Amino acid sequence: MYDGMPPVYNVKLNCLDDAINLSLQYMKKEYYNKALFNYLIKNTSSRSEVKLLNSIKIDMDKHQCLLKNFFLYFNGKNAPITEKEIFNTPADFIEGIQIAFFNNQTYIDLFTKFYILMIQSVCNESFTNMAFEILQDVQKHNSQYNFIINTEIFKKINP
Template structure:
């Protein structure tokens, strides 16, 4: 079903870079609205991972094309969630959605070194979803 395909993976990498940027901005909002230091620390660590992931995807794109990836400055519009809990819920499903995209990237990107990078990102996203589940349960 999946096979390495450079032309197919390039737009997926672009989506990943933009998605990581949107997540970073959204998590900044959650950090500002977190009710405790523990929540802020957890979300900050996730946000910092998202920044690192974005750089990793940018590196992969450049290594494969010799060109810098162009990022949209608009991205998806940011809608303030009605509550902190609603924001956590959105974050949980956002992380799980990213896993689906990154799984496609994993199967289509060439070269083991890039597959290893994507695997690291994938497992981070699963870890993030678990941390957001913890925060959701703790704050419910």
């Protein structure tokens, strides 16, 4: 029998547990993401970039809150986040944006899986809508990062 479907599409009895583990993976990045965005906002010279970065930061704070509530709902307790990923200051603003972009690529994968797991495990439209909203946000963030990167490249080409 050919099972050519990616593993994420295989319905499992423990889909909810997998979704909870994915939410924990993202919640563990809270400290790192805040430090990265504080660095980026502090080191940009463009008002439009500050505005975009602040909007992404607000979305990420919203995602943290939604996932903490999700965890609390299904576990009856707050998420046990004790470890903090160390933030190493990027060499410059461009490297920081590149780091944010590639981190966001990881979040797109994470939240795609999370969304599929929500569909497979939770018969609750609120949670599937939440997962879809987060997925849409992280996809939007990539466009915003691309805009910032392209703006910075344009500044270097045309000083």
